Amino acid sequence: MTITIALPSKGRLKEKALEVFAQAGFRIELPKDSRSYRGSVKGRPEIEIAFLSASEIARELIAGKIALGVTGEDLARESVADPGTFLDFACRLGFGGADVVVAVPDAWADVTTMADLDDVAAGFRRSHHRPLRVATKYWQLTQNWFADHGIALYRIAESLGATEGAPAAGTADIIVDITSTGSTLKANHLRILRDGIILRSQANLIASKKIRLSREDRAVLKGVCRQVAEAVAAN
């Protein structure tokens, strides 16, 4: 039997993931054929590596098609309404850090908190004959966060790129987006609300709760999680 671990297929996330796994004692051998997306672990034939895009990894974990994966917490939490029943967030990996935040135009000098936003959203329809619009690709996170703050009267304007430009483009009033340094937001004259950090995300090692594993495979999975967690802690 084998278990499949999915790692990001490109970029910094891939490099960092390989690094952490190497520190944990797993030497991952990359596919010889550059078009192949399968790898292996030296001396561990019971483990198979799949290189997938970060969002695909989240989906495959939720579907129970792979046992273990490395992906951003934001993507994992965004991909399903109740992540806790599908995913086991085994360990934070210490890289790929970024925050999912609520940001408003800096010119909205009267809005500094979610409570302010609640007031503004409630009065918005009366003065503008439409609800407040939020540009985001994070539907789930936004809906949960706004519901937690009692804000119901708004609409999501889906944005699949350059979300920070939506207020100036007039396609939305405010945004929910991911930011690591905040400089893009600043350059677009947007300001994060004081209590507007929805999620402090980073790369996570995540196990699927939906996959059926034999007892041996389950033990392998636990071993991998433990070794990776120890390597991260030692860093």
Add this chain to the structure above:
Amino acid sequence: MTALSQRIESFLREKKCALPEIGLLQPAEPILNTAGEDIRRRIFITADQRGRDLCLRPEFTIPVCLSHLESGKARKRYGYVGKVFRQRADEPAEFLQAGIEDIGTEKKGAADVRCLADCIDLLRMLGRNRLSVAVGDQAIFEAVLKSLGLPKAWRERLGRNFGDSTRLTADLDRLSGKNNGSLDHLAPELARAVEAGDREAVEKAIARDMKKAGLPPQSGRTAEEIAARLMEKAALAAAHLVPEKREVLEAFLDLDMPLKDANRRLWSFARRANIPLGKALEAFHKRAVALEKLDLDNVSLRYRAGFGRTLDYYTGFVFEVRGGSSDAKPLAGGGRYDRLMTVLGSRQKMPATGFAVYVDRVKPKLKETPGTMEARP
């Protein structure tokens, strides 16, 4: 159509309601715009080939109101019965609803009474005789807030969360704390203008920031709007809800009594708290008297001061009917939604009230009536 639906339709005709044709597929836009983004998770959305969002009819009120607007009529009563579709935690997503919407009737008190009376009649027709009804009234709460002299911004916030005790308590906590809105993030120039109460300078500074950010001047919030709220916030920054007023509010929200005692108890509450509730109470009293005159055999009516609906287009009288007071889920609910028609695009204000019965929860046992078939659910 089932015999049950037929029986309900003839009941609605006897009540002199028009029965408009409401499609199973409805445009999603007006529903999402009215109820907010949160409802997206509870309805079934699909799209047609042109990319227009459609949903399976999640309720009847909004479609009925839209068809009324389209008809151009001033006033009319509508009845409906049919399947609605909503994702619910522990009940089927497809269920039968029936109800009446009364749009444009200016005599609000009489319309409220008729609405509840028709609702009770329908439940009785479906075989439910023992009923307990809870009623509430947002207008009384708003009158209390006003007579306590609370600032408009606070009244709006509290009014919006009326009916949700958790949220309301959180609001009260926040308003009771000091420093409700700090202004230390403002650029020095803007802060000075706010402090000096120079509205024009504040507006100018904000307009400049908007321009710098390239915000389109035609859509979204205006500099004027932002300045007004900023000044208001600054004026309230140091204010907080004093304990005496909070006590009055909490005592009010705790009121819960048989409706026939409500008028007397509200009067004595107002007298003790020293707040004038005259006008709002008059309307409440008249309606309560009329309600008590209905045939209320086996029906208990209670007034709960804190009972309301959090949707912002509900404005006044609301009610909920249960089979026994311990039933977890109501068999029917209704209320006055005077703000909905303008939200849906009506130029004139149009009073409206209505109710919906969850027919599946009622588990109907129809009585044999002349000329109709006996139906099984």
